[in-house]
Amino acid sequence: MSAGAASITLERGGLARRTSDALFRRPALLLTLLLVPPLLWLGIVYLGSLFALLAQSFFSIDEFSGLINYEFTLSTYRELFRLANLDVIIRSLVMATAVTLASVVVGFPIAYFAARYARGKWKALFYLAIMLPLWSSYLVKVYSWKLILAKEGIITWIAQKLHLVWLLDAVLAIPVIGGPSLSISYLGTFLVFLYVWLPFMILPTQAALERVPGNLIEASADLGAHPGQTFRTVIFPLALPGIIAGSIFTFSLTLGDYIIPQIVGTSSYFLGQAVYTLQGTAGNIPLAAAFTVVPIVIMGLYLWIAKRMGAFDAL
C-alpha cells in the first residue's frame, strides 16, 4: 500500500465540494436550508391564510353597504349563535355523529376480517379493495350515488322486482329522515357520506387490530370466555384507538363537506354549505369565518380527547 499518500486531502476541489465542506462544518445551516422552504410555504401560504381568515371573524359586515367594517367586534359571533345558525351547527353535528357510528358498524367487520383471517394474496387483495375506493375520485363516488338514489334508479328497480316498494315507501315516510325520494332526504345524504368516508374508518381500525396478538384472543378463549365476551373485553378495547383515529377523519370530513348535501339531500344547510354560501353569494366573510371556527374548535376538542385516549399511535 502506498505509504506516501496524504492522510488528509485538503486541496480545495470544485464548487460542489467547497459547498459540501461549508455545510459539513455548519450542520445547522444544512438543516435550515432543508426546512425553510417547506416551512415558509406552509407557514405563509397556509397558516397565514388561516389566521387571516380567523381574524376576519372579529370584524363585522355593514348591513346596508355590504362592506366589511374593520373594527374589532364580537357581534359576528353573537350572530353565529342565532337560532337559524345554531340549527345548521346541530344538524351537522348530528349527521357527523351518525356517519361516524355507522362507519364503525359497517367498517369493523371488514377491518376485523382483513386483520385476522385474510392471509397472503388475500391480504393484499383486501388492502387494495379498501385502498381503491379510498383513493378513487370523490366526485365520481358522489355521482354514483346520484345514479343509485334517483327515483328511476337501481334501488327503486330492485324494490319493484322484489315487491318491496311498500317498504321503500314506508322508509321514505319516516318523518325527518325520509322525503319525497331517497335523493332528496337526510337518509340519502347520510348514505353518501357513509359511503365516501367509510374507508377512512376501516384502515386505522385494521391497523389497530393487526397489532392485537392472536394468542391474546386464544388466551381469552382458553380462560373460558365465549366469543362475545372476548370481543367485548379484549378485541374491542384494543381496537378502540384505531376506531377513534378513524372517527377523526369521518367526523371532520363530514363536518366540513359542502358538496354532498348540495347534490344529494334536502334544501336545509349543513355547516360547509353555510360557509360556502356566506362567503360566496352573501359576501359575508366575517360570518363565514366565524362559521369555520366551529369545526376547528370541535375538531380541536376531538383531537385533544383522541390524543388522551392514545389514538395517534394508530394513525
Next chain:
Amino acid sequence: MRSERGSRPPRALTIAAVAGLLFLHVPLLLIFVYAFTTEEKSYQFPPPGFTTKWFAVVWERQDIWDAIWLSVKVASVATLIALVLGTCAAAAVSRARFFGRDYISLLFILPIALPGIITGISLRSAFNIVGLDFSFWTIVLGHATFCIVVVYNNALARFRRTSGSLIEASMDLGADGFQTFRYVVLPNIASALLAGGMLAFALSFDEVIVTTFTAGQQSTLPIWMLTELIRPRQRPVTNVVAIFIVAVTFIPILVAYYLTREGEHTAGAGK
C-alpha cells in the same frame, strides 16, 4: 394479529365483511354500466339500451379536453412542488432532532386534517387581501399545500427505514454531500418519491373542494364534473368522463402500492 392456521371466520363475520366490500365497490361498477346507456334525460335503471356513441361524443368535446389538460398541468406542477418541499422536510425531520420537530408533522397534516373548505376559504380570502388574481397559479398554490403531506409521509417512512450509516459510509469512502445525495440517498428513496408523487398527482387531479375557491373562471376536470352534477346537461357524457377519472386515478394508486408494499403501508396515510 396472528391466528391459528385453519381457523375459520364465523359465518356472520364473513357475510358482514363481504356485504361491506360490496357496498364499497358496487356503486363504482354501476357507473361503468351507465356509461353505455342510451337514456339521455334520466338515470333510468336498467338502461333501456346500450351504445358506445358517448365515448365518441366525449372525444369531440373541446371543453372536456381543456379541463383535462388544465388538471394535468395543475397536478404536474403541484406534484413537483410537493416533491421538492416534502422531501426537504422529510430529510430534515429524519436526520436531526431540533426544537419544534414534533410540531412539523402536525403542521403538514393540518391542511388535510381540517375540512377542505377551511383551506379553500382561507386561501380565497388571502388572495383577495393580497390582491392576487385567480389563475393557474392560484390553483397550484392550493393543491401543492395539501400534496406536500403525501410526499412527506412517504419520504419520511423511507428515510427512517434507510440506515443512517449508509450516508456515513458514503462520506467515509470519499463522497461529498452532493455525491452522497446522488449516488446513495436518491437511489434509495427514489421509489418512495415516485409513489408519493403518484399519490400527490392522483390527489390533485381529483381535488374539487379547495379548487372551487381558488380557480376563478377556469375549470379543472373535477370542477367541470361538479358543474354537471349540479346542473346536468348531457348525462351520459358525464358518465363517460366519470369512468375516465376512475381509470386515471386508479393507475397511479396501483403503481404507488406496488412501489411501497414491502412493509410500509403508508400510501393511504396521506389522504
Next chain:
Amino acid sequence: MTTAVRFQRVSRHFGTVRAVDDVTLDIAEGEFFAMLGPSGSGKTTCLRLIAGFEQPTSGHIEIFGETAEGVPPYRRNVNTVFQDYALFPHMNVLDNVGYGLMVRGVSKAQRDKRSLEALALVELAGFEARRPGQLSGGQRQRVALARALVNEPKVLLLDEPLGALDLKLREQMQVELKTLQRNLGITFVFVTHDQGEALSMADRVAIFNEGKIVQVGVPEDIYERPRRRFVADFVGSSNVLTPDFSARTGGPHKWASLRPEKIDIWREETLPDATVRHCEAKVISVHYQGAVTRIATQAGGQLLSATIPSGSAKVSPGDIVTLAWPAGALHVMEDEA
C-alpha cells in the same frame, strides 16, 4: 515511530452527556489498536471522532501529524468498517467495493481491476455480481472490508465488525483480520466490547469507562496487571479483593486483584509459611471445565474463585477448604481504599 492518530485532551459532549471526556491517546503507525469497554463507554464515539462523523467539543486530534478538527470524513484518508456493514443495497458487490474509487474519479476499468483485487484479498472472488441482500453475514463483512481497503486508507477503523457473526466464523475472522493487518501494515483501530477478541488480536488495548480511558497497554499488562478495579472486573475472570480482605490475609490495605489460576487448595497438615497467603473458604459451586476445574468459594464477604487442575483435589459444595496463593501473585491496584 510515527504517530498515526493523536488525541490531546479530547472531549465530546452531547448536551450534559460526556460521551468522551478528556481523552489523551497516541496510536502508532502500523499498530493493531483495540478500544475495549462496555456499551456507552465512549469507544465508538472515539472511533467516530477519528472518522470525522463527530467533531470534538474540545481538544485536538491529529491524523499523521495533520489537524483533523473540522475536516469532513470525505477528506480523510481513513476508512471505516461499520457494525452493520452499511453496504449500499442498490449496488452489486463490485460497485460497492469500487464506490470510493468512483467518487474520486478513477476510471471504470481501473476501479474494476482494483476492486477485483480487493475482493480476491478477502477471498470473495466470483461474488462481484451479487447484491448485498444475497450474501451471508460473513460475506457482507468481507465486502465491507474490501470496500474500505481498496482505498488504501492510512487508518482502518473497525466498529465491532465481528459482533453479528456466529462464534465459529468469528474466531476464523479474528485470525484472518490479524493476518491481513500484519501483511498490509495499515494501522487498525478496532472497537469491541468482547475482551477475548481485544486481547487476542490487538497489539495494544485501551480500556474505556464512562468516556475516559482507564488503562492503555499491551494485552498481557491489561490481563495480568490491571490498574483499576474496573479493568480487573471487565477484562477478566480475576478475583477483585477488597482492601479489608487483602489486609486480613497479610497484604496491603488496598484493592488488589488475584488471578484464579494462582490460587490452590492447601492440603498439607501444617499451615503455609509467610511467602504463601491463605484463608479459610466455603465452597459454593464446582465447575468441571476439562483440563481445569473452577471452584467458586466464599471467605467472609469475599468471593474467591480458583482454577485447579482437574482431579488434583476432591471438593464439593459446602466443604470448608483452605485456599493459598503466593504473596507475589497479588496485584495491588490504584483505586482509593
